[in-house]
Amino acid sequence: MTVIEEVESMAKRRGFFWPAAQIYNPVSGFWNYGPLGTKLFNSLISLWKKYWIKDEDAYEINTTNVLPEIVWIASGHTEGFNDKQTLCEKCKMRWRADHLIEEKIKNHQKLEGKSTDELTKIIRENNIICPNCGGKLSDVFVFNLMYDIKVSPTGDIKCYLRPETTQSSVIDFQYVYKSQRAKLPVKIAQIGKSFRNEISPRQCLIRLREFWMAEFQIFFNPENTEIENYEKIKNKKINILPAEFRKEGKEKEVEIEIDEALRKGWIPNKLIAYYLVKVNDFFLDLGFDKKRIRFKELLDEEKAHYSKKHWDFEVYSEDFGWIECVNNAWRTDYDLSRHEKFSKQKLSVFEDNKHILPHLYEPSFGIDRIILNLLLNNWHNDGKRCWLSLKPKLAPYIAAVFPLVKKDGLDTFARKIYENLKKKYDVIYDESDSIGRRYARVDEIGVPIAITIDYDSLKNNTVTIRDRDTTKQERIKISDIETYIEKILEKN
Amino acid sequence: MTVIEEVESMAKRRGFFWPAAQIYNPVSGFWNYGPLGTKLFNSLISLWKKYWIKDEDAYEINTTNVLPEIVWIASGHTEGFNDKQTLCEKCKMRWRADHLIEEKIKNHQKLEGKSTDELTKIIRENNIICPNCGGKLSDVFVFNLMYDIKVSPTGDIKCYLRPETTQSSVIDFQYVYKSQRAKLPVKIAQIGKSFRNEISPRQCLIRLREFWMAEFQIFFNPENTEIENYEKIKNKKINILPAEFRKEGKEKEVEIEIDEALRKGWIPNKLIAYYLVKVNDFFLDLGFDKKRIRFKELLDEEKAHYSKKHWDFEVYSEDFGWIECVNNAWRTDYDLSRHEKFSKQKLSVFEDNKHILPHLYEPSFGIDRIILNLLLNNWHNDGKRCWLSLKPKLAPYIAAVFPLVKKDGLDTFARKIYENLKKKYDVIYDESDSIGRRYARVDEIGVPIAITIDYDSLKNNTVTIRDRDTTKQERIKISDIETYIEKILEKN
Numbered sequence: 001m002t003v004i005e006e007v008e009s010m011a012k013r014r015g016f017f018w019p020a021a022q023i024y025n026p027v028s029g030f031w032n033y034g035p036l037g038t039k040l041f042n043s044l045i046s047l048w049k050k051y052w053i054k055d056e057d058a059y060e061i062n063t064t065n066v067l068p069e070i071v072w073i074a075s076g077h078t079e080g081f082n083d084k085q086t087l088c089e090k091c092k093m094r095w096r097a098d099h100l101i102e103e104k105i106k107n108h109q110k111l112e113g114k115s116t117d118e119l120t121k122i123i124r125e126n127n128i129i130c131p132n133c134g135g136k137l138s139d140v141f142v143f144n145l146m147y148d149i150k151v152s153p154t155g156d157i158k159c160y161l162r163p164e165t166t167q168s169s170v171i172d173f174q175y176v177y178k179s180q181r182a183k184l185p186v187k188i189a190q191i192g193k194s195f196r197n198e199i200s201p202r203q204c205l206i207r208l209r210e211f212w213m214a215e216f217q218i219f220f221n222p223e224n225t226e227i228e229n230y231e232k233i234k235n236k237k238i239n240i241l242p243a244e245f246r247k248e249g250k251e252k253e254v255e256i257e258i259d260e261a262l263r264k265g266w267i268p269n270k271l272i273a274y275y276l277v278k279v280n281d282f283f284l285d286l287g288f289d290k291k292r293i294r295f296k297e298l299l300d301e302e303k304a305h306y307s308k309k310h311w312d313f314e315v316y317s318e319d320f321g322w323i324e325c326v327n328n329a330w331r332t333d334y335d336l337s338r339h340e341k342f343s344k345q346k347l348s349v350f351e352d353n354k355h356i357l358p359h360l361y362e363p364s365f366g367i368d369r370i371i372l373n374l375l376l377n378n379w380h381n382d383g384k385r386c387w388l389s390l391k392p393k394l395a396p397y398i399a400a401v402f403p404l405v406k407k408d409g410l411d412t413f414a415r416k417i418y419e420n421l422k423k424k425y426d427v428i429y430d431e432s433d434s435i436g437r438r439y440a441r442v443d444e445i446g447v448p449i450a451i452t453i454d455y456d457s458l459k460n461n462t463v464t465i466r467d468r469d470t471t472k473q474e475r476i477k478i479s480d481i482e483t484y485i486e487k488i489l490e491k492n
Numbered sequence: 493m494t495v496i497e498e499v500e501s502m503a504k505r506r507g508f509f510w511p512a513a514q515i516y517n518p519v520s521g522f523w524n525y526g527p528l529g530t531k532l533f534n535s536l537i538s539l540w541k542k543y544w545i546k547d548e549d550a551y552e553i554n555t556t557n558v559l560p561e562i563v564w565i566a567s568g569h570t571e572g573f574n575d576k577q578t579l580c581e582k583c584k585m586r587w588r589a590d591h592l593i594e595e596k597i598k599n600h601q602k603l604e605g606k607s608t609d610e611l612t613k614i615i616r617e618n619n620i621i622c623p624n625c626g627g628k629l630s631d632v633f634v635f636n637l638m639y640d641i642k643v644s645p646t647g648d649i650k651c652y653l654r655p656e657t658t659q660s661s662v663i664d665f666q667y668v669y670k671s672q673r674a675k676l677p678v679k680i681a682q683i684g685k686s687f688r689n690e691i692s693p694r695q696c697l698i699r700l701r702e703f704w705m706a707e708f709q710i711f712f713n714p715e716n717t718e719i720e721n722y723e724k725i726k727n728k729k730i731n732i733l734p735a736e737f738r739k740e741g742k743e744k745e746v747e748i749e750i751d752e753a754l755r756k757g758w759i760p761n762k763l764i765a766y767y768l769v770k771v772n773d774f775f776l777d778l779g780f781d782k783k784r785i786r787f788k789e790l791l792d793e794e795k796a797h798y799s800k801k802h803w804d805f806e807v808y809s810e811d812f813g814w815i816e817c818v819n820n821a822w823r824t825d826y827d828l829s830r831h832e833k834f835s836k837q838k839l840s841v842f843e844d845n846k847h848i849l850p851h852l853y854e855p856s857f858g859i860d861r862i863i864l865n866l867l868l869n870n871w872h873n874d875g876k877r878c879w880l881s882l883k884p885k886l887a888p889y890i891a892a893v894f895p896l897v898k899k900d901g902l903d904t905f906a907r908k909i910y911e912n913l914k915k916k917y918d919v920i921y922d923e924s925d926s927i928g929r930r931y932a933r934v935d936e937i938g939v940p941i942a943i944t945i946d947y948d949s950l951k952n953n954t955v956t957i958r959d960r961d962t963t964k965q966e967r968i969k970i971s972d973i974e975t976y977i978e979k980i981l982e983k984n
Contacts, residue, residue, distance in 0.1 A: 012667075012671075013671060014671050015667065015668065015671030015672055018664070018667055020555060020556040020558075020559060020660070021559055021560055021562075021563055021663055022664070022667065023663050023666070023831065023835040023837045023839070024560060024562050024563065024663075024834075024835050025560075025562075026560075027558075027560050027643055027649050027651065029643075030556045030559075031556070031559060032553060032554065032555040032556060032664060033553060033554040033555070034551075034553055034664070034668060034671055035551035035553060035668060035671070035672055037554070038551075038552045038553055038554045039552075041554055042552075050646060059507075059526075059527035060527060060530045060531075061524060061525060061526055061527060061530055061533075062524065062525040062529070062530045062533055063512060063524040063525070064512040064522045064523070064524060065557065065685060065687075066512075066519075066522060066687070066701070066703060067512060067513055067522075068516060068517075068518075068519050070511055070513075070516050071513055071516065094644060101772060110564060143644075147524050147641045147642070147643075148641075149639045149640075149641055149653070150639075151519055151521075151639075151689065151701065152586060152635075152689050152691045157519050159519065161641070161653075168512070168524060171513060171514070171515050171516075172510075172514070172524060172526070174515070175504075175507065175510055175514065175526060176507065176526060176527060179505060179506050179526055179527070179528075179922075180507055180527055181506075184750075193557060193685070195558070197643065197644050198644070199644045209558070209643065210556050210557060210558050212539070248682070277892075277958075294668050309626075339515065342516075343515040343516050345515045347515070352785075389884030411861075
């Protein structure tokens with residue numbers, strides 16, 4: 001089994017995640033988090049909020065999934081948020097043209113930015129047919145990825161489920177600015193669902209039709225991209241693959257001090273440099289290996305319509321290679337100026353005796369992808385056992401409490417310790433099956449320590465603490481358990 | 493101005509909430525929470541999680557908004573989740589028949605449960621016409637309130653945006669049960685959005701098209717409705733308006749010990765009694781006056797199709813009267829048995845050598861309504877000033893820090909105190925305008941205390957603390973501020 005097969009199987013069996021409506025024939029691209037996945041999700045969001053709301057003094061807002069069509073006309077999504085698709089004339093299945101071509105012709109030149117005509121030509125020249133039934137494929141056409149819904153009373157208010165949360169921050173920018181008596185730069189954060197009518201959802205939690213995003217938007221004066229704390233981070237290193245490398249065909253990232261990247265012109269200003277480093281720091285704090293994270297700058301033809309500069313922050317796994325987990329986009333004043341035009345409202349601010357239409361820079365986090373990559377990158381199988389080396393602060397439970405056997409008062413004693421720890425920590429109690437099987441059960445879901453109560457515990461008030469990663473055991477006093485847990489949590 | 497007008501105006505101006513897409517012509521029934529509203533929302537959810545997840549050892553899951561049609565056929569929503577509407581034959585506006593009738597004929601007999609024919613008859617007999625254009629109204633027809641969306645690839649996978657979060661807990665019940673090695677009763681909690689195509693959204697956050705729900709589901713063995721902690725709560729009192737009163741035309745609730753209500757047969761079992769009290773306790777903890785909360789039992793014709801017994805938990809405000817904020821529904825095994833039938837999967841559990849199809853009881857909280865009622869019930873205007881008497885744990889900021897004037901080092905000194913408090917608490921700093929205006933600004937958003945730094949502060953390291961509700965001031969040492977805040981938080 002590959003890592004993803006093992007992880008997906010464990011995730012479904014133990015309650016990290018499973019397909020939505022699994023008792024029926026589920027629609028692909030929709031997944032639910034079970035109890036353990038929700039714990040991991042909550043811990044991840046809690047850390048995200050620390051980095052991107054609390055430490056940044058950002059304003060958090062909480063907005064609707066449904067927005068009227070005009071918002072998406074203004075944002076450019078009705079026009080630009082498309083897949084190029086082809087339809088089988090026989091079985092009527094639809095396919096993404098680029099995926100079909102890439103599957104047929106290995107190492108094909110980049111397809112981003114190709115027109116429908118160009119893609120049709122490639123399909124014809126290579127005799128590509130429907131993978132489902134062998135039927136003839138239609139000419140390539142454009143398909144919008146937003147879900148539209150009709151809102152009453154007359155049934156004709158056309159709305160869309162949002163494909164990104166950004167637009168609400170943009171159209172609410174003025175309200176946030178005024179209601180909070182803010183000054184530039186204004187930071188707005190949002191955590192919410194987004195929806196895309198993906199034609200081929202795949203790779204488990206990676207390509208979804210409904211997904212969680214956490215977004216941080218900074219609206220700033222384009223003439224002032226200085227940043228207070230830049231000096232503190234300027235010598236930090238990131239892995240980066242600049243567009244200029246990629247144009248020369250080089251696809252290997254380099255490690256570089258952010259300040260040097262700035263001097264080389266790979267990064268346009270200190271503000272963006274600062275937030276690239278912050279994204280990097282966040283992932284290091286999540287426990288990702290620094291060799292498995294990087295920024296890939298997008299080429300002009302790869303960028304979204306709103307983007308002046310764009311870096312995909314990618315995480316590496318054996319199964320999927322480099323996967324973008326955070327979009328870092330310099331959207332300039334594109335969004336505000338479009339909404340200003342369509343709403344006929346003034347969206348600029350007046351500061352320092354000038355009207356300023358702020359620029360928008362945004363790191364936008366794909367939460368589900370991060371969760372999957374956390375599991376993939378922390379999964380271990382040495383042939384004898386499987387364990388998930390999640391950092392303690394992300395583990396679904398910080399500790400498990402086991403009586404060695406379910407008799408002679410060991411269970412009652414263990415339960416007392418469990419109940420006591422539960423007041424303060426997320427802990428789990430298990431008394432069924434052999435101690436070995438119980439260790440295996442908590443190892444695979446990433447519980448950092450198992451506390452076992454044996455006959456000696458009754459005599460001298462000690463327990464054994466078994467470490468998930470090393471399986472080493474040590475004996476400590478019951479009164480020292482809390483200190484032990486605190487130490488683990490602090491260290492990580 | 494009425495209270496709701498004052499509250500809505502303050503909420504929009506200060507950033508509690510505002511209509512989504514407000515810079516355009518917003519679609520009614522969609523609202524966003526601004527920075528202060530999001531803080532209140534987060535505090536409320538955090539308290540909800542303590543009551544309904546942590547203290548209950550419930551499993552939290554996190555599920556999709558979009559679910560395939562089969563789920564809603566099985567749940568009965570495609571058939572039973574309707575409004576009875578009438579269409580103006582002239583202007584094509586649609587109306588809820590019951591609303592039109594109630595507006596025309598004050599104190600009309602209950603309309604719940606009336607057939608479309610009966611409603612049409614009432615409309616004809618009373619010559620009710622379109623309130624918009626005076627046109628003739630169509631016969632009353634049934635309109636489903638769910639939003640349908642089409643999912644690719646072939647465009648024909650029909651799905652719905654969920655009108656309640658319950659169904660995911662039901663269809664995932666088996667996975668939660670097995671993956672967590674659970675035993676009955678199994679408690680599942682969810683916080684998420686739901687969507688209803690309301691024909692006439694109104695009353696600010698009360699009747700919405702997209703709204704937040706927090707739901708607690710308990711799946712239990714119908715032969716065992718004993719509950720461990722019942723003895724601890726059996727003498728607690730609630731206000732209740734039982735169905736038998738209402739059948740006799742009595743619409744005034746009575747205060748009664750829960751155990752007595754159980755003995756009278758108003759409540760069918762201890763399990764339900766326990767959770768009714770818990771809902772009541774939760775609202776008392778939120779700060780609602782016990783005279784302004786009650787349980788109203790629904791009559792047979794008022795109940796949803798899945799409900800055997802149902803109590804609306806209602807909150808009173810001058811503006812809206814009694815508004816349901818929590819649905820407490822005994823759904824029996826209706827949902828599980830329907831999904832068992834439609835999915836052809838076994839959804840019972842095997843315990844004590846028996847196959848048991850659990851019953852479902854659910855308190856389901858309308859978060860937006862609770863938020864609005866919190867503002868309405870805590871709003872005060874004595875003609876001289878307005879203040880919001882939110883409990884400190886719900887206040888958007890626990891304290892405000894003001895320098896008396898913005899000079900002579902008072903501002904620097906105040907800022908230092910602010911920065912220090914900010915490490916631990918959610919506090920706000922303000923130095924602009926007169927001190928009186930600053931007090932007014934924090935009073936109306938519910939900040940419990942204002943800490944003012946004056947010239948004496950520089951000399952003797954003291955500050956004045958002004959209480960939001962009484963406006964009384966006292967002088968304390970700077971080193972005592974934290975203790976003071978902790979005391980406020982604990983007291984409430």
